Amino acid sequence: MARAATKISVVDxxxxxxxxxxxxxxxxxxxATNGYDGTSMRDIAAACGISKSLLYHHFADKDEIFARIALGSTRELCEFVTARIPEDAAPAARIRAFMIGTAEYFHRYRWAWLASTSSFWSDPEARRQKERMMWRDRYEGLLRTLLMEAIEAGEMRPVxxxxxxRLILSSLNWMHRWYKPEKGLTAVQIAETYFDMIFNGLKAEPPAP
Structure with missing residues (x-):
């Protein structure tokens, strides 16, 4: 993956x-690799090829950097996925777009996803945690709305x-545990496979008489 494709466009x-x-x-x-406690400002400066003084010119401390990543990732996931759902498509197609949009975000901003996921429930800042929960709820609420629309349109049986x-979100959110970008299907292809399995089922069609 090209370096430019992995840059985090966090909220600013x-x-x-x-x-x-x-x-x-x-x-x-x-x-994501070393954890919050295992990462120092010196490590960050070295990875960027800059001096610590220049790093401190941009950020007051490590916590400010972490907050930008964690909160920015949660908010941008919601906005990124929402922007990729066509308004005039059928409900099932909109659910597919939700799943593919989530996978695309994961693919583009994998390190931010991993860092944010690992810290979601351990952030000591209550205000920051509350705001992240708000964006997470918007994201999950969007999916529930799409599912209800699919049921009302007769594209899904009442469930x-x-x-x-939770079934759909779990299938996507746990990819980070085993997904390897250099092997097998892409994240978007995996999301498309999950959509097909969820909507069309795993049961084989009975053989023709």
Whole structure:
């Protein structure tokens, strides 16, 4: 994957500079690989090829960097997926777009996904945790809405929407445990496979008489 494709476009209303993007991208990789406690400002500066003083010019401390990655990733996942759902498509196609959009985000920003996932329930900052939960709820609520629309349109049989949503989200959210970009299917292809399995089932058609 090209280096540019992995940069984290975290939330920043003024538009993050190339240096900020580099710091956040390298920090996400280090946090995901070594954990928060196992990553120092010296490590981040070395990974970016810059001095610690320049790093401190952009960020007050390691916690500020981590907050930008964790909160930015949760918010941008929701916005990234929402933007890829066609408004005029059938409900089932919109669910497929939700799943593929999630996989595409995971593929593009894998290190940020991993760093954010590993820290989701351990963030000591209550306000930050509350905001992340709000964006997570919006993201999951979008899927439940799409599922209800599919049921109402007769594209799905009546099922428990909460359970169906957890099934879909679990299939996508656990990819980071075993997915290897250099082997097998891409993340988007895996999401398409999951969609087919979920909507068309695993049971084989009975043989023709």
């Amino acid at each position: 209303q003024t538009g993050p500079s190339e240096r900020i993007l580099q710091i956040l991208t390298e920090s996400a990789r280090l946090f 428990d929407v909460s359970h169906a949503g």
